[in-house]
Amino acid sequence: MYIRSVVHKSAFKQYLQNEHYLGCKDLDACFLQRAREVLKKKQVKVIIGFPTAISMIADYCLKAGDAGASYSIKGVITSSENLSEQQREIMKKAWGDIGICSRYSTEEFGVLACQYEATGDFLINSLNYHIEILKIDSDLPCSEGEIGRIVVTDLHSFANPLVRYDTGDLGLIGRRETDEFGSLLAFKSLSGRGVQVIVTPSGELKYPLYLDTIMERFEDSILQYQLIQETKSDFRLLVIPKDPSVGEVLNELNVAMLGWLGEGANLNIEVVKSLEMLPSGKRPYVINKTL
Numbered sequence: 001m002y003i004r005s006v007v008h009k010s011a012f013k014q015y016l017q018n019e020h021y022l023g024c025k026d027l028d029a030c031f032l033q034r035a036r037e038v039l040k041k042k043q044v045k046v047i048i049g050f051p052t053a054i055s056m057i058a059d060y061c062l063k064a065g066d067a068g069a070s071y072s073i074k075g076v077i078t079s080s081e082n083l084s085e086q087q088r089e090i091m092k093k094a095w096g097d098i099g100i101c102s103r104y105s106t107e108e109f110g111v112l113a114c115q116y117e118a119t120g121d122f123l124i125n126s127l128n129y130h131i132e133i134l135k136i137d138s139d140l141p142c143s144e145g146e147i148g149r150i151v152v153t154d155l156h157s158f159a160n161p162l163v164r165y166d167t168g169d170l171g172l173i174g175r176r177e178t179d180e181f182g183s184l185l186a187f188k189s190l191s192g193r194g195v196q197v198i199v200t201p202s203g204e205l206k207y208p209l210y211l212d213t214i215m216e217r218f219e220d221s222i223l224q225y226q227l228i229q230e231t232k233s234d235f236r237l238l239v240i241p242k243d244p245s246v247g248e249v250l251n252e253l254n255v256a257m258l259g260w261l262g263e264g265a266n267l268n269i270e271v272v273k274s275l276e277m278l279p280s281g282k283r284p285y286v287i288n289k290t291l
Contacts, residue, residue, distance in 0.1 A: 001038060003049025003057075020044070024053045027274055027283075032060040043072040051078040051102070052224065052275070052283045055087035058094035059223060067094040075099040081284060082190060084212045085118045086219045104190055106167055109154055113187070121174055121186035128155055130183050132164070133171045136205075144173050147191070147205070170197065197288060201233040201264030211286060214256050221249040226275045227257075229288040235261060237269045238276070246271070 007021040014020055020042055022035055035057045038044065047054055054076060061067050073095040078087075083102040091100060102115040104122055112129055113122035124131050133148040134141060142148035150169045154162040174188030191197065198206035215225055224240040237257060239250070250269050257267050275283045 001035075001042070001044045001047050001049075003035075003047065003053045022049075024050065027053055027056055032057060036061055036064060039071055039073065045072055045074045046077065047073065047075075048077045048079070050283065051081050051083040051087050052285075054078060055090045056224070058091045061094045062090070067096075069096075071095055073098055075101070077101045077103050079103045079105055082212075083115075084215075084285075086212070086216060088118050089219075104169075106152075106169075108162060108165065108167070109152055112150075112152065113190075115190075121188055122171075122190060123186050124184060126179060126183050126185060129153065130155060131187075132184065133173055133187055136170075142173055144176055147172055147197075150187075150190075191286075198227070198229055198261070198286060199232070199288070199290065200262040202262055204262065206260070210260065214253075214260060217256070218249055218253055221246050222253075224275060224285075226283065226285050226287065228276070228286075229290055231290060233264050233266055235265060235267045237267060238272045239269060240273065240275070241271055244271075 002019060002021045003024050004021060005024060007023045009017075009019070009021055020038055022031075022038060024031060039047075039057075039061075047057075061071070071094075075098055076091055076095075078101070083100070088100055092098065099116070102122075103111055104113040104115075105111045109129060111125055112131065113124045115122045130153040132141060132151045134151050135146070135148055147170055150167045150171045152162065152165050152167055154165070170191040171187045172189045172191070173184070174186075177185045179185055200206060211225075211227055215222065221242055222239050223242050226238040228236045228238065230236060235257075237253070239246075239253075241249075250271075254267060254269055257269075258265055261267065275285075276287065
């Protein structure tokens with residue numbers, strides 16, 4: 001089952017290719033119920049799509065009380081958004097000990113790297129691509145533990161060569177391991193588009209993935225979240241709670257977030273039913289409107 005913002009295949013072609021496409025423009029109760037019915041009726045083995053949508057389906061299945069043996073799911077492949085550890089756990093609770101792969105791909109290239117474990121590296125498709133992580137303000141290679149721009153050279157794009165193409169995404173090198181040609185074999189984490197980087201009122205660059213670390217403390221109370229930087233000092237944190245009575249939890253969350261964002265930051269936490277969606281259909285958990 002593919003979960004996409006736009007369904008681009010006919011029903012007949014889906015039948016021939018043993019696929020089922022599910023549009024996720026609105027992540028409402030109707031969508032969740034339809035997804036649950038398809039998973040059961042079609043005996044779906046693999047789900048591919050946005051982690052935000054898939055984790056909401058998993059949570060819906062859990063609440064419906066028919067998780068685990070009621071489904072035939074063997075694996076999940078996520079793309080387009082970062083897959084958090086919390087989302088992994090929800091999927092495993094709903095569908096058992098399944099394989100979960102976070103896939104990093106772009107429209108220009110295809111599949112560039114895959115992460116199989118929650119804390120594992122993104123293993124690079126070095127057979128087809130030469131990937132570099134360069135400094136944000138120069139074309140020099142990043143050091144270990146440094147945020148940088150993901151730059152790709154396609155080794156097989158002969159008709160229209162793509163050489164040192166800046167994808168607009170940011171990555172982090174955990175340990176610098178290279179092959180005999182000096183090509184990077186893996187990178188530690190991926191933060192998505194450069195516009196999703198948070199800049200504090202003091203001008204400090206904040207790596208978006210640290211937000212996961214903060215939100216893990218509140219995983220029993222909050223299902224989904226999205227941080228939006230509106231101005232240099234104004235931030236909005238949208239949360240979808242598991243329980244409507246989360247007042248005390250939100251106070252604790254406010255303190256933790258302001259400690260991360262630093263002095264001069266103004267944070268407004270809003271309880272919502274859905275998160276902001278980009279035209280591409282993605283629901284990134286960090287959006288910076290100032291860049």
